[in-house]
Amino acid sequence: MENFSLILAIVVVTALAFDFTNGFHDTANAMATTISTGALKPKVAVAMSAVLNLVGAFLSVEVANTISKGLVDESGIRPEVIFAALVGAILWNLLTWLVGLPSSSSHALMGGLIGATIASAGMGAVHGDVLVTKVLIPAIAAPVVAGLAAMLATRLSYTLGKKADGKAAAKGFRAGQIASAGLVSLAHGTNDAQKTMGIITLALVAGGAVAPDSDPPTWVILSAGLAIALGTYLGGWRIIRTMGKGLTDLQPQQGFAAQTSAATVILASSHLGFSLSTTHSVSGSVMGAGLGRKGGVVRWSTATRMFVAWGLTLPAAALVGALAESVTDLGDWGTAVVAVFLIASSAAIWKISRREVVDASNVNDTDGEPAGVVTTAIAAVTPPPTGTVADDLTATIPSPAATTEPAAPPAAAV
Secondary structure, X not given: OOOXXXXXXXXXXXXXXXXXXXXXXXXXXXXXXXXXXXXXXHHHHHHHHHXXXXXXXXXXXXXXXXXXXXXXXXXXXXXXXXXXXXXXXXXXXXXXXXXXXXXXXXXXXXXXXXXXXXXXXXXXXXXXXHHHHHHHHHHHHHHHHHHHHHHHHHHHHHHHOOOOOHHHHHHHHHHHHHHHXXXXXXXXXXXXXXXXXXXXXXXXXXXXXXXXXXXXXXXXXXXXXXXXXHHHHHOOHHHHHHHHHHOOOOOHHHHHHHHXXXXXXXXXXXXXXXXXXXXXXXXXXXXXXXXXXXXXXXXXXXXXXXXXXXXXXXXXHHXXXXXXXXXXXXXXXXXXXXXXXXXXXXXXXXXXXXXXXXXXXXXXXXXXXXXXXHHHHHHHOOOOOOOOHHHHHHHHOOOHHHHOOOOOOHHHOO
């Protein structure tokens, strides 16, 4: 540790700040559906998620190794490069949080790292095969696989519960949803907390504080786990609202199916060392669950904005990371300029967010977004009610969005 310089300390602190934003940015992944269906109270849900994120951080280091050893050539990386990468990732996280869009913190981090690395050492320092096989392919496959699994699981849940008592079924599915949400939180810790571990380990290698090819030190694992847990506990209420109510209206069966499907995909990817976006997985599963129920619909205007944010995440963070690296390359004063810019920009985004506060008290309120052409068309051809448990649940658990959605014809009832 005798080589632990000032710039390395700044990089570690900035990485933990990113981990904190990752926590409140991705709280929605684990708890949005649980909160939206009323299975857990908002503050209880985020507290539970925070604890399980911390536990999950200690379960594996495969994803951390993908970032610290696989994505870029660590021999040609300086601590300033990693600092520039984190600037791009943090600013993208804050901007998408401000507008309530569930974009990928993982892709923001990797985009910033790729952009800063290219600006510093050229294209050859980025391992393209790792980028394609462990980042880009999972980014496309994860929401599709999770969405199909959630759609099938939702239909199976309604089929198996046809003759069940409505209130008993609702209680059972809510309990199952709490358990599955906990599993998603645990999975999130095994995947997303490790990305910060990986970036800190890469910085330690670049700064000469640890040997090349080292696994993350214990203090790195602990600090990354605590940072993401704290961010999770504070709750990213804006994104929770979008994920829980903005994409579709979920009943307990759908929430259970969505969470279970997403957790399965995330845990499998962590085991394989894929730097998967938990946001992509959970968003895909929520949309799949929305379409899996008869009469269930997806608000495609919200989904489209979300898809656009997904597509922009890597290049936008890479651009900011590259620009920040160009400034830090000018010397210590350049690094100071970038640090001041990061702090000022973060403060400005926070101040803007206070104009319309979203917190635990209003997280389940909806913005009255109209259903759109696709939603109306699907609702118009939905079969009449069949007297199944779905009817009982719809009657006993009214959706808060019912007052803002356009009235559907009687045949659209579920």
